[in-house]
Amino acid sequence: MKLIESHSTYTTAFRNLAIAHKDILHDPNSDKTNFARIVLNRDPYLNSHAEIREFLTAIESTLATPFMLLQSYVVDYVAKNRDNKRKVMQGAFIILDKVEEDNFNNQEEVFDKTERIGEELLGWLDNYYLENMGDGILEHSANENEKIGKILDGYYGTRFHVAINISAESKLAFKPDQFNEI
Template structure:
C-alpha cells in the first residue's frame, strides 16, 4: 500500500460515514503529517492544531488521519510483510454545555465504525490485514484548547515480497 492509497482510503471513509460526510464544502477530514522524531513531533502537532483552531467553526465530529510509519517483517523464509503503524483521531469541538464523557463516547463510536469499514475494505480490495489485536484507542483532549475525542492506533499488514525483490535493472553496473 502506498502513502497516497492510505490517505485516499481514509478520506473516502470520512466522505462515506453518515456523521462525517466530508466534502469540499463540508470539511470533516484533515491530514496530519508528523515526524517520528520526538522534538519535531511536538512542533508538528502545535502547528497543526493552531491552524485547525481557525478552520473548525462548529461542534461536529471530524477525522484527522496521521501519516504512517512502516517497518518490514518476515517469517525467516520467503514471506515478507510491510507493517504500517497508523493512527487517526476523531475529534469534536466541545460546546460549553457539553459533557466531555459524552464527546468521548460519541467519537469512540465513530472511530470504531471507521475501523470496521476500513478492515472490511482492506480485505475486499487489497487482501491486506488490519488485525484487531493491534488496535488501541484512548480518549484525548483538550487539544488546541477546544477539541476532545478519541485517538486510534492500528497496524495494516501488507505483502512486501514484490516490493523487497531485488531488481538488478534498477542499478548501474
C-alpha cells in the same frame, strides 16, 4: 488496485471513509473541512500533542466537527526465513469534536461519540479485509485507542492506532534495472 499499499492510497482510503461516514460527511468541495492529514515526528523529545495543536491552529477557521485527522504511518518490514515478506503499516487517525466550555457531561458524550465513530471506521476496514483477503490484514492485536484533549479551545476526541499488514514481496524484490553497475 489494493485499498492501501502506499502513502497516497492510505490517505485516499481514509479521506473516502471521512466522506462516506454519516457523522463526519467530509465534503472536499466545501469551505469547511472535516478531514486533514498530518505527518508527526517520531522523535521522543517532541510532543505530538503540541504538533497537533499547532496544525489545528493553522486550519481552525475552516474546521468542522466531527473531524478526522489522519496521521502518517510508520512501517515494519517482517519476514520468516526470508519468506512471505510483509509490510506492516502502523498509522493513526484522530476523531475530534468540540466540547462546550466547562461541560464535563458533554466531554463524556464527545469521548463516547468519537470512540464510536472510530470503531465504526475500524469495522469498515475489518469487513473490507475479510472480503478482500488478498489485499492484506487488519492487525487487531496492534489496534488501540486513547482519549485526547483539550486541544485548542475545547476539542476532545479519540486517537486510534491502526496496523495494516500487506504483502511486500514485489516491493522488496531486487530490481536490477534500477541500479547502475557497481
